[in-house]
Amino acid sequence: MKKTVARLADGRQLIYYDTTDGGKSRARPADSRQLSALTVGSELRFDPLVDEWVAIAAHRQDRTHLPDAAECPLCPSRDGALTEIPASDYEVVVFDNRFPSLSADVGELASAGEELVPRQPGIGHCEIVCFTSDHDSSFAQLTPARARTVLEAWADRTIELGLQPGIEQVVPFENRGVEIGVTLQHPHGQIYALPFAAPRTRRMLESARSYRRRTWRNLFADVLATERKAGTRIVAENEFWTAFVPAAARWPVEVHVYPHRQVPDLPALSEAERDAFCHIYLDLLRRLDRLYDTPLPYVAAWQQAMVNIDRDLSYLRLELFSIRRAEDKLKYLAAMESAMGVFLNDVRPEDVAQRLRDLGD
């Protein structure tokens, strides 16, 4: 894999990731746009009722919203249409979001807040990952080799971002579909580097810690073993990975992808595990897109170990879910889920697993 680091006109970093055997030492023109300097006013505020940080990022209200394909900022630059990517073609590109929720360049706090609800500068990193230069493609349509390049980019950024000051967790993810609020249609994902443990990660680590104290075993490994033994919720598997619908799925479509070996994060995966992931994940995504007449909107996120703590407890895995509960119906998070944290799922996990098993090539 070849990695080429560049800078955009406003100083943001952009990295081209290319397959080493592609031999495409393309010209990488400089970004010739006139871009005003970024103003990032993010701050973190502490909610003492639930013991969590919330990011307030008022400057994001005016971010680019569903532009026409001709104005897509993630397509390669063409004459007369300069985009976020200066090159005329690319394989995989990772660059700093111009409208980040968190930033290393965040300004001073306007106020420290009240004692019970303190504030901190919204430090962190928000990166965009373009999977392909083809505006009309999708992750599911990538070749295994291209998916592997994306995975290499995720792993590389996990290492690099984990070394940045104050970063505690690196989260590569993809939001796909206007139904979940995607504002750019070009196939892309994102990477967030957080200055704290994500609340859901923290809760899972607490469960894993309690479980290890009681059993001397790893909770995630035992969940995987339980699913492999039950079999009724497995969607796909190969030598290194298993994809299953969790027994207590919160979403009408939800699939978790676990490696068979406990590793803390993406950089710890072996070559064989990386290749095998690409195959099971592309297989899974293609099954998901066959569920309905139109492609499935979904959220996919890597649960990786924290940078500094609890790495021995952690177990890398990908969690994917969709809010679509029928061809023409979405699952909405209303009072029970959003106000109370109680999830109501109208679809039996065993039923959706069976459907997905039946949708193989």
Next chain:
Amino acid sequence: MKKTVARLADGRQLIYYDTTDGGKSRARPADSRQLSALTVGSELRFDPLVDEWVAIAAHRQDRTHLPDAAECPLCPSRDGALTEIPASDYEVVVFDNRFPSLSADVGELASAGEELVPRQPGIGHCEIVCFTSDHDSSFAQLTPARARTVLEAWADRTIELGLQPGIEQVVPFENRGVEIGVTLQHPHGQIYALPFAAPRTRRMLESARSYRRRTWRNLFADVLATERKAGTRIVAENEFWTAFVPAAARWPVEVHVYPHRQVPDLPALSEAERDAFCHIYLDLLRRLDRLYDTPLPYVAAWQQAMVNIDRDLSYLRLELFSIRRAEDKLKYLAAMESAMGVFLNDVRPEDVAQRLRDLGD
């Protein structure tokens, strides 16, 4: 307040709540529909990764979805159009949801599940609360007297449902607007009686317990005192209640309404507190509907004490929030919020509080 208990054709309970001075001893005809018996297959499954129960209710997939006004099941019955409410008019009605996520009549478990992910029958109660017989009205348009009748119904059901076997928490709430998935447009709310502490409630009680251990004080009371002292996020207040945008608001519009006196639940409110709530809440809802050209979609939920435990720690309050972040834009919960639990809010709490202060009568 006059309370009249009836039964629907399939055995579900329906209660009419009327103002005592209304003198409307209306005829309450029996439900003459032919309704098949309910089949409720809800089950609860335990997610060991986050230590929470999830409700799986597959029978709900075919529930009534956005019927025409002429077929609204929450309007009074008319000749040739029999609805869920047999009477030809009503003030406030509470009845069992025909498509409940949880039910006292839930069947036996088909399987006990695996040891790590056990299951329980989905016991509980899901009730519908109709605020008015006027299909085109809204809570914001109720008179204070009618709002008071709704509050009396909430308080009455909190007592009654709390006495039912296995119930640990009673949650009156309103989901308003198709944008958050409301399937019936008629002005109504719901009441859920849960067989466990809602995860968000449990986390807040843990925070309150830890805070009391450290300070000998009540966390919620101190949050309210902090907001009243800061003043910058207060939307409205009267002698008994304060409505404010929380300092670490998760949503583009979020307002919490606290009584000035620590009480565990709605039945514990005094007469004066009940009247004063109706006034501040109607004022708040009318401000919210003035934010944009169309009525604000929102979720409003009562955070009440658990039935049996931690009542001394608890502090009744109402939490309201909206996913609308601009006239034509919604806040979506994507990977950061839904997969990681990290909330990103594009609106400064002080700014939305100022806007709402400026939108008074």
